[in-house]
Amino acid sequence: MTVGSDAQLMIGAQLRGELVDSENPAFDAQRRIWNGSVDKHPALIIRCAGVADVMAAVKFARVTGLPVAVRSGGHSFSGLSVADNAVVIDLSLMKGVSIDPGTRIARVQAGVLLGELDRETQAFGLAVPSGIVSHTGVAGLTLGGGIGWIMRKHGLSVDQLISVDLVTAEGEFVRASAGENAELFWGVRGGGGNFGIVTEFAFRCVALGTQVLGGPLIWPMQQSAEVLRFYRDWIAEAPDDLMTLVIHRKAPDLPFIPEDLRGQPVVIVVCCWVGDIDEGETVIRPLREFGHPVVDHCQPTSYLAHQALFDPSFPHGRWYYYKSCDVAELTDEIIDITAEHSVQFASPLTSFPIWQRGGAVSRIGEDATAFTGRHAGFTFNIGACTAGREGFDAERAWVRDFWSALEPWHQGVYVNFLADEGADRVVQAYGTAKWARLQSLKRTWDPDNFFRLNQNIAPN
């Protein structure tokens, strides 16, 4: 289906941004998102330059009756930010960021990526908690919650959110904060893009400084079960200044990896210590001394470099597939299943993180925000990656098998790590009590389910 040319002319004339349809030479590049396995052909892409464009785009899309996809950073795992025959409302041109170092408030437009936000906040030694790959969008990440390197000390992205500017399903502008549309503000802190299009976020920045103690320690994957058992005991009492990820993969081709190790299966513990560096060295020492790591690249580094550490491992255009679950603790059974499945994937590009949770995130009430899962112990984000179609199906089957083997211990799932897994999984992500509150909010702000290409909270 195409949008009528008159309608297209009408919206095109109103825009400060850009209209991209299939006739436009830029269409092929613009319809692509981060996950190369997503290959959709929308009817039209409306690249908004500001709030007025977003309001016009929503009103236009209502008239066409076509489904609407919303794109900011384009990192939806399952590709929800583009769809066949849809109108894509694309915010990626909206790059404004301003930091007030006096009030420590960051105002961030929806098209800003994590690395762009970090660049501005770090000029003042400040930070907004966000995620671990710098080309992810602030918008989608924040609307789902936002977990990352400094969350155990400073909470989720939503825990530092002060307000959002939002365009409703009717194309109207509203602001939501603790004092204004408070229930909507509760909902956007975890409820995703269900209630409207956020055009701008205001965050409190935290005083972080510009240095962290961080980086990977690496052991051969044959030692996975021992490393995981030691790791579990070592981090049991870890201070909030420490956040870790455990990664199983084949060693990447990076300068700090010895040549003979590249391509070999390894288990990696990546640390990020945000407190006093000497104190961090003392806390991390037992891990360094465990079982002779083949690489120790954990060192004082800039926060900006640490935030971009994983960028080379997750470039745009590769084929990715993820399934995720939270677990309460790393039991012996979970460790043994992890060790067993980790030696079974084939792709040299596959790498999957186990996230340490807890800390500041868990000290905020479960009902304080729509984000659910504050008491998770660990998050498994089992992911497969291939260069293209070749080998993808086998790798995806590996993800599903591994995820199913962990099923007896599943505790919940972080909504931003959901793939296209059906309506029941979205309910599971929020739990039934919160679901009723979210549905009620959806009925208030989007009774027709205009915003439904998302992890959908259907109004009824």
Ligand SMILES: Cc1cc2nc3c(=O)[nH]c(=O)nc-3n(C[C@H](O)[C@H](O)[C@H](O)COP(=O)(O)OP(=O)(O)OC[C@H]3O[C@@H](n4cnc5c(N)ncnc54)[C@H](O)[C@@H]3O)c2cc1C
């Ligand atoms: C490489 C990679 C690393 C990641 N790392 C982390 C991490 O460290 N921590 C973490 O918490 N998550 C992480 N994620 C998951 C990430 O939070 C989600 O994929 C998120 O949706 C990405 O946001 P985006 O704006 O880039 O994506 P998009 O694909 O643009 O948007 C995803 C969805 O969010 C909604 N949305 C986007 N923008 C808006 C808006 N302005 N208004 C309303 N709704 C909107 C829409 O429903 C859209 O379908 C990662 C994902 C990837 C691919």
